[in-house]
Amino acid sequence: MENLPVFISIFFGVIVVITITWFYISSGSRTYLLLAMGWTILQSILGLSGFFRDTTALPPRILLFGVVPPLLLIAFTFLSKKGKAFIDTINLKTLTYFHVIRVPVEIVLALLFSHGVVSKYITFEGTNFDLFSGVTAPIVAFLAFRTANTNKGLLLGWNILCLLLLLNVVVTAILSMPTPFQKLDLDHPNIALLYFPFNLLPTIVVPTVLFGHLVAIKRLTRVRE
Numbered sequence: 369m370e371n372l373p374v375f376i377s378i379f380f381g382v383i384v385v386i387t388i389t390w391f392y393i394s395s396g397s398r399t400y401l402l403l404a405m406g407w408t409i410l411q412s413i414l415g416l417s418g419f420f421r422d423t424t425a426l427p428p429r430i431l432l433f434g435v436v437p438p439l440l441l442i443a444f445t446f447l448s449k450k451g452k453a454f455i456d457t458i459n460l461k462t463l464t465y466f467h468v469i470r471v472p473v474e475i476v477l478a479l480l481f482s483h484g485v486v487s488k489y490i491t492f493e494g495t496n497f498d499l500f501s502g503v504t505a506p507i508v509a510f511l512a513f514r515t516a517n518t519n520k521g522l523l524l525g526w527n528i529l530c531l532l533l534l535l536n537v538v539v540t541a542i543l544s545m546p547t548p549f550q551k552l553d554l555d556h557p558n559i560a561l562l563y564f565p566f567n568l569l570p571t572i573v574v575p576t577v578l579f580g581h582l583v584a585i586k587r588l589t590r591v592r593e
Contacts, residue, residue, distance in 0.1 A: 369563050372483055377565055380476045384408065384568045387469050391576050394462035397454055404572070407438070411571045415564030423562070428547040430562060430570065438575035442582065455583050463580050464509035464523065467530065470502030473573060476566075485560040487544035489552055496537045501530035524588040531581040538574060 388404045411434060414420060420430045445451030474496070480486040481493070488494040508526045512519040542549060546557035560566040 369485060369560065372480075372485065372560075376476060376479050376483075379472070379479075380569075381565050383469065383472050383476065384565065384572055387573050387576055390462075390466045390469065391580065394466055394580075395454065395458045397457065400454070403441075404576075408568065408572055411568055412564055415562075415567040420562040420567055423546045424548070426548055428545065428549065430545070430547075430567065431542070434567060434571035435575070438571065442575065442579050445579075446582070446586070455586060458583055458587075460518070460523070460584055460587060461509060461513045463584060464505060464512065466580055467505035467577065468502050469573070470498050470505075470577065473569070474499045474502065480560045480566070484556060486558045487541075487552060487556050489544050490537055490541045490558065495540055498530075498533050498537050501533055520588050524585065527581050527584045527588070531578075531585070534574070534577060534581065538570075541570065 388401070388408065392401045392404070414433065420434065422429055445454065474492055477486060477491045477496070478493070481488055481491045490496050492499045504526065508522060512523040512526075540552065541558055541561070544550065544552045544558050545561060546559060550557060561570055
């Protein structure tokens with residue numbers, strides 16, 4: 369990691385800022401913004417301290433202290449009254465365009481792979497097809513919202529497909545990390561995800577993208593919008 373060009377870290381840091389800002393614009397929620405900023409600061413401290421680099425801990429620290437809490441918060445949001453109200457305020461058009469963020473994320477992963485700090489499996493050269501989601505996001509957003517009547521069928525199908533693509537890369541990433549759970553690419557594990565700022569990918573960026581798809585699917589499958 370010491371030999372990694374600094375521009376990659378800066379580039380990814382900008383991606384994290386854009387992710388939080390873009391999602392904030394889609395929701396307009398100051399509560400979300402404060403929570404996201406606080407969680408990012410905490411995860412940055414943990415990443416800088418080397419907390420996640422203990423690869424022998426069970427369960428893996430990056431999962432227990434980085435990934436699980438956002439998932440629990442997402443579940444709480446969908447189950448609570450205030451959470452449901454928050455979901456209803458999110459602008460679906462802006463949220464659809466938001467997924468363009470996955471294009472620069474894929475570029476970062478490719479750069480990290482070229483320096484041997486992530487598995488090939490989580491790049492578009494491997495089994496990660498998430499680039500499709502980022503490239504098609506503006507096309508789907510344009511087609512779905514070009515008239516007063518939202519094309520809910522197109523939007524729903526695209527969100528379900530992209531959610532499946534996201535889950536595919538998430539599972540692959542977990543199985544490729546240097547933990548007791550590692551099953552893939554034993555010679556080139558996802559070391560970078562245990563270091564700052566790249567630990568913010570599974571703890572900030574991915575949960576935000578996941579939440580975005582779940583929000584859209586929930587809104588689009590209701591009888592009345």
